[in-house]
Amino acid sequence: METSQPSRTAMHAAHHRARHQSDPQRILTDPLAPRILRLDPDELPPLPDEPLDLYGIRFVAARSRFAEDALASAVATGTRQLVILGAGLDTFAYRNPHAGLRVVEVDHPATQAWKRQQLAAAGITVPPSVTFAPVDFERDTLAGALATAGLDRTRPAFFLWLGVTPYLTREAVLTTLRFMAGHHAPVQMVFDYYGEAPSTLSPELRAVREAAAKMVAELGEPWLSCFTPEDIADELRAMKLDGIEDLTGPELxxxxxxxxxxxxxxxxxxxxxxxxxVAL
Structure with a gap:
């Protein structure tokens, strides 16, 4: 992304969540999704008839629902810290149903400033439970930003990281995962990633994949990494993480x-x- 501009892929995901609110098979209920975009729900395009486009919208909703369900289970067992990496226009922190849950939103300064403008313009109140942690990785570190934001590494935490990893190099992804896994107290995380294109992918679907890759590259946010499920599972186990549940988009x-x-x-x-x- 351009350092002075908010993420365009974050805007794209926000539009998907907003459009999903009219889905008769709604997965994620998020009344703030249209508001943070400053759109009247009646102004949003209808859901697409094309199955692949409809699936794309539902996948964005489903990954958030999956993460929020996992978070609810963690809160039930005592977790009171949530870190949202690459928060974009995600609205969970402003409809948070969990009393006592503190939320730290981490993002590029330009994207975070844009989000705060959108929140203010939409009249969405930022609750005291939310802390913003801007990170410019050319000058800052994630560890430093979260320490400044007050993350307590001795207490359980949940890390939420959606819509980001494909735009980072493999080493950047693994470095961030190691940081999360290095949390001294019990820790949980939900993140998404792109798998390698299977050899069985039809020519039509392979063309769709190539077109999508070209589109995000032209936006200045190219895909830089992908993993096999076996590869990412091996890496996580080496970080002393377990209980791995890894779902394809269609499964989700x-x-x-x-x-x-x-x-x-x-x-x-x-x-x-x-x-x-358990603690480290």
Whole structure:
């Protein structure tokens, strides 16, 4: 992304969440999604008829729902710290149903400033439970930003990281995962990643994948990494994380709406939950 501009892919995901609110098979209820975009729900385009486009919208909703469900389980067992990495226009912190849960939003300064403007213009109150932690990785470190934001590394924490990893190099992804896994207290995380294109992908779906890659590259936010499920699981186990649940996009959508449309995801989006229930 351009350092002086907010993330365009974050805007794209926000539009997907907003459009999803009119889905008769709603996965994620988020009344703030249209508001943070300053859009009247009636102004949003109708849901697409094309199955692959509809699936894309539902996948964005499903990954947030999956993460919020996992967070609710963590809160029930005592977690009171949530870190949202690459928060974009995510609205969870402003509709947080969990008393006592503190939320730290981490993002590039330009994207975070844009979000705060959107919140103010939409009349969405920033509750005292929210702390903003701007990070410019050319000058700052994640550890330093979270220390400044008051993250207590001796108390349980939940890390939420959606819509970011494909735009980072493999080493940057693994470095961030190691930081999260290095939390001294019990820790859980949900993140998504792109799998490698399977050899069985049809020419039509392969063309869709290539077109999507070209589009984000032209926006200045190219895909830089992908993993196999076996590869990422090995890396996480080496970090002393377990309880790994790794779902394909179609599997995830099917969890909430039944048989997914379509059966195959050309982009290869996957969502993973892992954690550690004991202190280091």
């Amino acid at each position: 959508v099917a969890r909430y709406v039944g048989r997914p449309v379509p059966k195959a995801d050309p982009v290869g989006g996957r969502v993973l939950h892992a954690g550690r229930t």
